[in-house]
Amino acid sequence: MRELAGIVLDTPTPATPRLRGHACVRVDERGTIEDVVDLPGDPPSGAPLIIPGLIDAHLHLPQYPVVARRESSLLPWLERHVFPTEKKFTRSARGPDDLQQEIGSFLDDLAANGITWAIAFGAIWEDTTDLAFDLARRRGQRLALGKVMMDEGSYGTAQPIEARNRSLDETRRLAAKWHGAADGLLEYVASPRFAVTCSMELMRGAAEIAREFGCRIQSHLSENHDEIELVRGRFPDASDYVDVYDKAGLLGAGTLLGHGIHLSRREMERLAETGTTVVHCPTSNFFLNSGICPIDQLRAAGVPLALASDIAGGPEMNPFQVMRSAIEGQKARRFADPSIPEWTPGEAFHLATAGAAQTLGRGGKLGIIDPACEADLVLIDPTALSPSLALSPHTARELQAEDWLSLLVYRATPAAIQATMVRGAWTKAPA
Numbered sequence: 015m016r017e018l019a020g021i022v023l024d025t026p027t028p029a030t031p032r033l034r035g036h037a038c039v040r041v042d043e044r045g046t047i048e049d050v051v052d053l054p055g056d057p058p059s060g061a062p063l064i065i066p067g068l069i070d071a072h073l074h075l076p077q078y079p080v081v082a083r084r085e086s087s088l089l090p091w092l093e094r095h096v097f098p099t100e101k102k103f104t105r106s107a108r109g110p111d112d113l114q115q116e117i118g119s120f121l122d123d124l125a126a127n128g129i130t131w132a133i134a135f136g137a138i139w140e141d142t143t144d145l146a147f148d149l150a151r152r153r154g155q156r157l158a159l160g161k162v163m164m165d166e167g168s169y170g171t172a173q174p175i176e177a178r179n180r181s182l183d184e185t186r187r188l189a190a191k192w193h194g195a196a197d198g199l200l201e202y203v204a205s206p207r208f209a210v211t212c213s214m215e216l217m218r219g220a221a222e223i224a225r226e227f228g229c230r231i232q233s234h235l236s237e238n239h240d241e242i243e244l245v246r247g248r249f250p251d252a253s254d255y256v257d258v259y260d261k262a263g264l265l266g267a268g269t270l271l272g273h274g275i276h277l278s279r280r281e282m283e284r285l286a287e288t289g290t291t292v293v294h295c296p297t298s299n300f301f302l303n304s305g306i307c308p309i310d311q312l313r314a315a316g317v318p319l320a321l322a323s324d325i326a327g328g329p330e331m332n333p334f335q336v337m338r339s340a341i342e343g344q345k346a347r348r349f350a351d352p353s354i355p356e357w358t359p360g361e362a363f364h365l366a367t368a369g370a371a372q373t374l375g376r377g378g379k380l381g382i383i384d385p386a387c388e389a390d391l392v393l394i395d396p397t398a399l400s401p402s403l404a405l406s407p408h409t410a411r412e413l414q415a416e417d418w419l420s421l422l423v424y425r426a427t428p429a430a431i432q433a434t435m436v437r438g439a440w441t442k443a444p445a
Contacts, residue, residue, distance in 0.1 A: 015048070016041040016438065018391065020062040021410065022050060023418050024383045025364040031415035039064060041389040045438025049385050056411055062432055063399075063418065066381050067130025067390030068333045069370040072232065072272040072293040072322035075146060075159070076103035076137040078120050081326040088238040088302050088327075096326070100162070101169040104139040117146050121155055125434045125442035127331045128392035131380065133158040133232065133270060133322075135205050138170055140184040147192045147200055154196075154439045156390070158230060160205030161188060163220055167211040174213065182219045189227040199437065201229060203270075208234040209245045209258045217262035230268045233259070235292070236281070237273035238304050256281035265290045267375070272324060273298075274312065275305040286316035291373050293320045294365075296339035298327035306343045310354050318373040321365045334426040337362035341423070359423040360416060389438040394422070398430035 018041070022034040036057040040048045080099050085091035102108055124132050136143040136159055143161040150157040163185060164170075165178035172180060185204060193202035204224040206212045212220075224231045236242055236255050245255050252258040256277070259265055267289035274285070274292035285292065294307050312319060321340060323331050337359070344357040371381030379388055396403045396410060399421040403409055413421075434442040 015043070018062075018064055018393070019053065019057070020064045020393070021057055021396065021418070022064045022383055023415060023422075024066050024381075025360055025368055025419070026382050028358070028361040028364040028369070031360045031363075031419055033415035033418060035411065036061075039383060039389070039391065041435075041438045043438075045389050045436075047383065047385055047387045047389050050383060061396075062393040063396050063422075064383065065128075065392050065394060065422070066367040066383055067392055067434065067436065068128045068366050069131045069320070069374070069381065070124075070129045070322050070331070070333060070336075071133045071270060071291075071320035071370055071374065072295055073132060073325040073328075073331070074135045075117065075120055076100045076142065077326035078123075079116070082301075082329040083326070084301070086303065087240065088304060089240050091302055091327070097169040100137040103137040103142050105141045110145075113142055113145060114149065117142070117149050121150060121153055121157075122442075123331055124155065126428050126431060127333060128394075128428075128431045128434050129331070129333060130390040130392070130434060130436045130441070131156040131158070133203060133230070133374075135159075135207075135232065136161045138162050138164055138168060138181065140188060143188055144191070147188075147195070151196045151200060153441060154199070154436055155441050156199045156436050158201035158203050159192075160203035160232065161185060163204070163206040163216055164211040165213050165216045178213060178216045178219070181216065182223065185220065185223050186226075189223060189229055193227050193229045202227065203230045203232050205231075206233050206264070208241070209249065209255065210241055214249070214258075214262055217259070217264055221263035224268065230270060231264055231266075232270045233264065233272070235259070235271035235274050236276045237299075238302070239276065242276060254278060254281055256284050260284065260288075270320065270374075272322065273304065273307065274317075275299060275307045277312075279315075282312060282315040282317055285312075289318060291318040291320055293322045294340060295322050295324035295328060295336075296343050297329060297336050298324035299343070300339060301329050302327055306347055308347065309340070309344065309357075310347070319365060320370040320373050321362070332428060333366055334423055337366060337423045340365070358416075359419040362423055363419050389435055391435045392431060393433040393435075393444065394426065395430050395432050398427075399425045
């Protein structure tokens with residue numbers, strides 16, 4: 015039994031943040047929360063703020079070395095920075111020690127940022143995807159990952175038909191080996207990059223593999239106007255971008271599509287109808303000049319949502335910066351149309367915790383701090399959020415749940431994170 019005492023904060027719903035000003039979270043030997051018990055009096059000086067583990071639903075492992083490389087827009091950025099970097103992300107181009115160190119650094123940074131569940135893309139290579147799963151398994155981290163699938167416009171040397179067959183074979187092998195491994199901490203994700211670099215045959219093959227193994231699908235959707243035009247030219251029989259994925263059999267409750275900025279009403283309705291998730295990547299959307307996602311319209315249409323950094327399109331992994339950007343994007347849209355609802359820190363935090371867990375089929379198990387939930391938890395140093403809390407610890411007594419959420423979203427950085435726990439085991443141990 016492990017007992018964690020401190021200030022406990024979560025958001026079971028966006029409108030009902032829950033604050034337990036001094037409580038003990040008891041975690042059993044299986045890594046499950048056994049109980050949350052209120053304690054008498056004020057928490058002692060130095061007691062942490064305990065929050066649920068944070069979920070990043072869309073990021074790219076091999077792109078981390080080119081984070082914050084500015085470019086005018088998505089497609090030039092891919093050609094100049096991303097594809098050359100991913101091309102070298104294989105044992106044939108780099109030594110295993112170098113790759114292991116790079117992947118380990120990425121996993122370290124997930125824990126340092128309080129991210130207890132990441133859903134990530136690899137490169138097109140089987141070997142480094144396999145290595146990343148193995149390292150995550152050894153570290154006890156929760157990771158969903160898939161090798162990128164591309165057969166047209168790929169940075170590999172194989173011709174399209176050979177590239178397609180190889181990608182499908184490798185995806186099937188990796189899914190058979192890793193999906194559900196480490197007692198469910200690891201998941202395989204079928205990962206066709208996007209319709210710009212994937213044939214209809216490859217996308218249909220990815221959908222078939224996902225059905226065969228019961229795994230998720232991830233891709234990209236309507237991030238950039240030039241991208242949308244390329245897709246329109248490649249698939250003239252489809253009515254729109256969403257229809258391409260629909261014809262490929264990629265839509266559904268297990269599918270995560272990054273961005274979704276420039277969608278028609280019909281596309282939003284079809285995504286909602288199929289239960290397909292749009293993963294909102296606000297820092298990336300700003301950084302690559304892609305646009306501001308109308309998340310109010312997506313929500314009103316009933317499209318499931320999650321939140322993500324989109325490393326390396328997003329310039330940093332910090333999930334609190336992602337939350338801030340989500341709020342600020344809505345504020346910017348409100349300047350033009352005051353009828354657009356404002357987003358609150360509680361709504362942004364919920365989308366990175368309980369809301370994401372619910373969207374991803376893990377509601378009631380992750381994202382909240384309740385008995386029978388898995389103990390994915392983050393310990394925050396309150397004094398890193400506000401100088402007044404360092405000078406006068408009793409100030410914490412006066413803060414309401416909304417105050418703590420605002421401090422977290424607007425003030426937290428990785429330096430505030432003392433420790434990160436996945437299923438009851440430290441992935442970043444307390445100092």
